[in-house]
Amino acid sequence: MSILDLALGSKILEFWANIDDAAGSGEIDSALDALLVELEGQIEDKVEVYCRIIREFELVSNARKEEADRIRKLSDQDSNAAKSMKSRLLYFFGLQGMAKLKTSNFNLSVCANGGVQPLEITIPAEALPIEFQKTTISPNLGLIRERVKAGACIVGVNVLPRGQHLRIK
DSSP states (O other): OOHHHHHHHHHHHHHHHHHHHHHTOOOOOHHHHHHHHHHTTHHHHHHHHHHHHHHHHHHHHHHHHHHHHHHHHHHHHHHHHHHHHHHHHHHHHHHHTOSEEEOSSOEEEOOOOOSSOOOOOOSOGGGSOGGGOOOOOOOOHHHHHHHHHTTOOOTTOOOOOOOOOOOOO
16 A cells, blocks of 8 residues: 555544544444554654655765766866867967978967957946946845835735745654
């Protein structure tokens, strides 16, 4: 019986027990007795197993994240070493005045970078003429929350309910 079956069984039992109590007889028929016996102790056991499985998934997830971080750091080291060596080789080509070189396995050539040409802006953006400035407008969430908390009604703003989560200790 799954945990959802147990939950449904508990609700059915609760429903019939309340109906039986309302009728005043105080007795639960034999089918409900059987259901009660089947459910007794199983909910805690099933939830215990669920929690153990959840904990195992969390631990494995954390271990995999740590391993991924370790491998990512190694990859970054390799990438940085390759960039450094390419930079040194480019410097060497510049010193030698070489633009191309062919080896038995590789063809090397010094090329200009593509894309838009980089710009260096040496003054603050506010000091540029207005036509060269870009303005971004975004809501001031802190002020909005403060005003809504104080009871203000702001058009276009809705306070949403908080979500829920399950904490397992």
